[in-house]
Amino acid sequence: METPKTLLEAITFFSDYENCRQFMISVRWADGVVRCPYCDATKLTYLEKARVYRCYGAHSKQKFSLKVGTIFEDSAIGLEKWLPAAWLISNCKNGISSYELARALGVTQKSAWHMLHRLREAMTDETGKVGGNGPVECDETFVGGKVKNMHKSKRPKGVSLHGGGGKAIVMGMLERGGRIKAKVISGRTKQQLNPVMSENVEAGSHIITDELTTYGFLETPYNREVINHALEYVNGHIHTNGVENFWSCLKRSLGGTYIAVEPFHLDAYVSEQVFRYNNRKDADDFTRFSACLMGIQGKRLTYKALTQRPGVV
Numbered sequence: 560m561e562t563p564k565t566l567l568e569a570i571t572f573f574s575d576y577e578n579c580r581q582f583m584i585s586v587r588w589a590d591g592v593v594r595c596p597y598c599d600a601t602k603l604t605y606l607e608k609a610r611v612y613r614c615y616g617a618h619s620k621q622k623f624s625l626k627v628g629t630i631f632e633d634s635a636i637g638l639e640k641w642l643p644a645a646w647l648i649s650n651c652k653n654g655i656s657s658y659e660l661a662r663a664l665g666v667t668q669k670s671a672w673h674m675l676h677r678l679r680e681a682m683t684d685e686t687g688k689v690g691g692n693g694p695v696e697c698d699e700t701f702v703g704g705k706v707k708n709m710h711k712s713k714r715p716k717g718v719s720l721h722g723g724g725g726k727a728i729v730m731g732m733l734e735r736g737g738r739i740k741a742k743v744i745s746g747r748t749k750q751q752l753n754p755v756m757s758e759n760v761e762a763g764s765h766i767i768t769d770e771l772t773t774y775g776f777l778e779t780p781y782n783r784e785v786i787n788h789a790l791e792y793v794n795g796h797i798h799t800n801g802v803e804n805f806w807s808c809l810k811r812s813l814g815g816t817y818i819a820v821e822p823f824h825l826d827a828y829v830s831e832q833v834f835r836y837n838n839r840k841d842a843d844d845f846t847r848f849s850a851c852l853m854g855i856q857g858k859r860l861t862y863k864a865l866t867q868r869p870g871v872v
């Protein structure tokens with residue numbers, strides 16, 4: 560399969576449904592054999608006109624499309640639009656707004672908003688820990704509007720109204736020369752930092768932090784070096800410049816492209832930026848797009864779940 564290299568080539572390539580179908584098969588099944596999502600059977604008939612497969616197994620839903628079992632399931636929007644949308648969100652450095660996507664694809668802004676959130680779900684990578692191969696810079700940043708000014712019913716649960724003027728807090732853990740992990744956290748006490756650190760950073764890792772004393776009380780053992788920002792910004796290798804660079808990328812995309820991010824959606828925007836950061840090196844646009852598509856399986860995000868999302872962790 561000739562793979563597209565630019566946005567223009569991707570739009571042309573995926574305007575042919577057969578290319579969408581072949582691409583989806585290559586992403587979903589390593590051996591290239593389509594399997595029934597209900598019974599795993601491979602004895603199937605492809606009904607070209609309806610763009611569905613027919614299974615002969617003894618279960619009720621006998622016909623299924625390639626969207627079943629992915630974040631695209633139940634979407635009326637065709638793969639000819641979904642795949643260019645995935646290309647755009649994977650490769651636009653500062654993200655893409657639902658208004659821009661709506662115009663580019665000819666869908667409503669509401670549909671585009673839902674599409675982008677489903678794609679962010681695909682980009683979310685909860686696996687693995689950082690710190691196995693290098694020191695980890697740990698830092699927090701305050702993001703967004705003032706939660707304390709929001710009406711009580713709209714406030715996300717668990718967000719501390721103390722410190723940072725009630726803004727949401729994001730914690731970043733960057734392995735030098737490797738991946739970053741970032742999470743929205745509800746506060747900076749040791750009870751709030753401990754679980755995030757132990758879930759995301761290998762025990763025994765060498766960590767570099769600012770002077771926030773809470774890090775001194777971490778339960779998981781880490782070798783810690785501290786940078787005192789009041790006195791110095793760079794002390795040899797003891798600095799958090801890498802993670803601070805990530806914060807400026809995140810804030811640029813939040814401030815420029817996503818003008819009004821609800822605090823309870825912040826995690827999704829953070830995941831999107833983490834995805835682009837972790838796929839920035841040695842990856843061309845097609846590789847980044849494919850990495851996004853690798854995350855579409857086994858995930859669902861309905862509009863109802865999206866709009867009723869509970870508070871941040």
Ligand SMILES: [Zn+2]
Pocket residue numbers: 595596597598599600614615616618
């Ligand atoms: Zn079946």
